[in-house]
Amino acid sequence: MRKIKSExxxxxxxxxxxxxxxxxxxxxxxxxxxxxxxxxxxARLVGQTLRKLPKDTRLPWHRVLNAQGKIxxxxxxxxxxxxxxxxxxxxxxxxxxxxxxxLWPQEKEL
DNA sequence: TCCATGACATCTG
DNA sequence: ACAGATGCCATGG
Numbered sequence: 072m073r074k075i076k077s078e079x080x081x082x083x084x085x086x087x088x089x090x091x092x093x094x095x096x097x098x099x100x101x102x103x104x105x106x107x108x109x110x111x112x113x114a115r116l117v118g119q120t121l122r123k124l125p126k127d128t129r130l131p132w133h134r135v136l137n138a139q140g141k142i143x144x145x146x147x148x149x150x151x152x153x154x155x156x157x158x159x160x161x162x163x164x165x166x167x168x169x170x171x172x173x174l175w176p177q178e179k180e181l
Numbered sequence: 182t183c184c185a186t187g188a189c190a191t192c193t194g
Numbered sequence: 195a196c197a198g199a200t201g202c203c204a205t206g207g
Contacts, residue, residue: 101189102189112190115187116187119204
């Protein structure tokens, strides 16, 4: 039997694959991750996908921030995310991350 | 099929 | 810098 409606599965895997590429100590925005996954303008889909991830996933879900460099995850998750970020050496100034420094990928390094 | 929802993004005042 | 309005894309009822 063919799976004609595997559009979501496909999108999900691509998002997960892209997410797995994000190195420790760096971050990406939802929109950026969507692009890397080949799904431009599907930022919200990224959010829904991440929300479904099992709590014991090894994917770096905590390295995903919104375009403002702030955590979009509502409490109590935000607390855990911030902790994980700082654990990787990412500094949150006034509740936000400096994307000019931590955003991945950086042109220079590319 | 239509409508509501969401870990977003961008523009405007 | 901040809040509200609008646009986007896929999912689920």
